[in-house]
Amino acid sequence: MQLACPVCKSVLLQQGKNLCCENKHSFDAARQGYWNLLLSHKKRSKDPGDNAEMVAARRQFLDKGFYRSLSDQINTLAIQALEGCSSPTVLDMGCGEGYYTSLLDNALKQEGISANIVGLDISKHAVKAACQRSKEITWLVASGADIPIPEQSLDLQLVLFSRLMPEAFAKPMKTGANLLVAWPAEDHLIELRKLIYKEIKPSHFSPENTLKEQFTLQQQERVTYNFKLQSADDINTLLGMTPHSQRLSSEAKQNICNQNELSLTLDVNLGLFTRL
Ligand SMILES: C[S@@+](CC[C@H](N)C(=O)[O-])C[C@H]1O[C@@H](n2cnc3c(N)ncnc32)[C@H](O)[C@@H]1O
Ligand SMILES: [Zn+2]
Secondary structure (H helix, E strand, O other), X not given: OOEEOOOOOOEEEEEOOEEEOOOXXXXXEOOXXXXXXXXXXXXXXXXXXXXXXXXXXXXXXXXXXXXXXXXXXXXXXXXHHXXXXXXXXXXXXXXXXXXXXXXXXXXXXXOOOOOEEEEEEOOHHHHHHHHOOOOOOEEEEOOOOOOOOOOOOEEEEEEEOOOOOHHHHHOOEEEEEEEEEXXXXXXXXXXXXXXXXXXXXXXXXXXXXXXXXXXXXXXXXXXXXXXXXXXXXXXXXXXXXXXXXXXXXXXXXXXXXXXXXXXXXXXXEEEEEEEO
């Protein structure tokens, strides 16, 4: 997969453990194996994206397998979207600690699809953790607002539970390529949210509307199933990877601490969009 210089946008060429463009901007490989293409003056904070605790909680929770069926369904849609591409280029934007990215890599290999996969996240804690999942995926610390991949390169882009930036996401994609978006549906983790909030307000988030200038919705499906957490530790780990953990009142904290098991609903929308 070709990468673009975040400073001048020209192509980056690899020379050993270094990426360099024709204008002599150069980037070293991190010890863990990722490339840091996030320019420090473009950072909004010193340590942007998910912090180390959230990343650790997400890894611990996802590795328990409760979301494996969701990942399988994402991969089924991705394989369908890549039909007819011989060696596709794929980006997982906001890849976090790489759970879905590495399972997609496995699923594509099993289908005999030899893809170039890039996982990109603004959090260096997340990308460091992702490097442990696979050495074959190209891992980038970079901003989704300025994706360092040349225009018209990607056959597929995944955006799983991450903020949508339609213009920036469209840029590196080929015309007619697919964007696969996952976002919580109405009942996602409703049982946990009821322990935290007095009133559950419906979300008015509509990716179709947000993306409409650059993308058209091709297919949408809803993945819904129940799973059960059987320890206070698992409940706390799940909480730690959600944004709810940042907004807990002491009453809600107590409510959650009192639970030793919790039956939960996974309820997620998957949308496959086509880049116009
Ligand atoms: C809710 S997590 C989802 C992670 C992963 N897709 C998953 O489902 O396990 C959102 C991720 O988006 C990342 N993120 C936030 N702002 C970003 C940006 N501007 N560019 C790239 N990644 C960003 C965060 O660091 C975090 O890892
Ligand atoms: Zn450059």
